[in-house]
Amino acid sequence: MQSANTVQLDSHAAATLRYIRASMESAVSLAVPGSTGVASGIVGLLAAVVSSVPALRPHWLIIWLLAAAAAAGVGGALLLRQPSLSSLTIGGAPIRRFFIGLLPSLFAGAVMTWVLWTNAGERMIPGTWLLLYGCGLVAASAATTRAIGILGASFVAAGLLALVLPQAWQIAMLGVGFGGLHIVFGYLMGRAGHGRES
Amino acid sequence: MAAKAEARKTGAAAKRKRPKLAAVPAAAATADDAKFDRLIYERVRLGIMSALAVREELTFTELKALFDVSDGNLSAHARKLEEASYLTCTKSFEDRRPRSVYRITALGRNALHRYLDHVEAVIKATRRS
Numbered sequence: 001m002q003s004a005n006t007v008q009l010d011s012h013a014a015a016t017l018r019y020i021r022a023s024m025e026s027a028v029s030l031a032v033p034g035s036t037g038v039a040s041g042i043v044g045l046l047a048a049v050v051s052s053v054p055a056l057r058p059h060w061l062i063i064w065l066l067a068a069a070a071a072a073g074v075g076g077a078l079l080l081r082q083p084s085l086s087s088l089t090i091g092g093a094p095i096r097r098f099f100i101g102l103l104p105s106l107f108a109g110a111v112m113t114w115v116l117w118t119n120a121g122e123r124m125i126p127g128t129w130l131l132l133y134g135c136g137l138v139a140a141s142a143a144t145t146r147a148i149g150i151l152g153a154s155f156v157a158a159g160l161l162a163l164v165l166p167q168a169w170q171i172a173m174l175g176v177g178f179g180g181l182h183i184v185f186g187y188l189m190g191r192a193g194h195g196r197e198s
Numbered sequence: 199m200a201a202k203a204e205a206r207k208t209g210a211a212a213k214r215k216r217p218k219l220a221a222v223p224a225a226a227a228t229a230d231d232a233k234f235d236r237l238i239y240e241r242v243r244l245g246i247m248s249a250l251a252v253r254e255e256l257t258f259t260e261l262k263a264l265f266d267v268s269d270g271n272l273s274a275h276a277r278k279l280e281e282a283s284y285l286t287c288t289k290s291f292e293d294r295r296p297r298s299v300y301r302i303t304a305l306g307r308n309a310l311h312r313y314l315d316h317v318e319a320v321i322k323a324t325r326r327s
Contacts, residue, residue, distance in 0.1 A: 013317045013318075013320040013321045013324070014321055016244070016317050017314075017317055017318070017321070019241070019244065019245065019248075020244065020245075020248045020314065021248075023244070023245040023248035023249050023264070023265075024248050024249065024251065024252045026249065026264050027248070027249030027250070027252050027253045027256065027260075027264060
């Protein structure tokens with residue numbers, strides 16, 4: 001009887017620690033700022049505009065790869081700007097889980113880009129990017145908010161649409177996805193996280 | 199009768215075998231500290247303190263979303279922690295709507311650490327025994 005009580009006390013204390021850890025992780029996962037999405041979206045829209053210029057159109061892949069690097073840099077800097085987040089979660093569970101969810105899809109995207117580019121499948125690249133990025137966000141949303149999962153699902157839908165649309169629409173779809181979706185969701189997430197009380 | 203005697207025998211045997219529990223440091227060292235047990239022990243308040251330990255600040259809306267509690271419930275818990283000086287609350291208006299921002303104080307952080315130490319001590323003691 002006594003040993004059963006002892007186990008209960010032990011497991012209650014362990015459950016308390018788990019609850020504390022879960023509360024901390026949830027609080028950190030809310031820290032993805034909407035500005036990250038808006039900034040990435042602006043980079044995406046700029047890339048769409050630049051790559052739509054007829055003279056630059058043949059170089060659209062390079063333009064978008066540069067835009068991806070710029071968006072990742074700006075977004076990452078904004079994400080880590082918050083002192084409480086950077087001091088406690090670099091390498092910590094939420095950030096690590098986020099990147100573990102996202103990176104496999106980005107890697108697959110890089111491989112597919114090379115495969116499609118070298119096999120005359122250029123038209124399929126935008127749809128593949130949108131689709132895989134969306135899958136990555138859905139997977140990464142386990143470590144963040146539900147909004148990231150919905151954003152990921154929207155990217156998946158945009159990717160599927162891009163795959164069936166003709167070549168002329170591909171740059172526009174990249175703009176809609178990496179520009180428009182990022183900005184809209186970034187704005188909504190920023191509003192939600194701004195703490196307006198009803 | 200026989201069953202009762204058997205039960206008494208089993209109980210006595212269990213008493214003889216009962217292991218000694220290791221000493222656990224008290225969570226509250228002084229009488230003044232005693233109230234922190236009751237304050238932090240409650241689940242929502244413990245969650246609020248834990249969340250604020252890893253975030254510089256959290257708004258009322260963010261806390262509400264985190265713990266899925268009603269406005270009134272969250273207000274009551276936050277007020278108790280505020281009254282104990284474990285949290286500070288800054289109220290302002292944004293677009294004519296109230297905005298409350300909570301931050302943990304040094305006193306609150308110490309209280310949370312003491313509570314964590316106590317819980318860990320309980321786990322260690324029960325595993326040793």
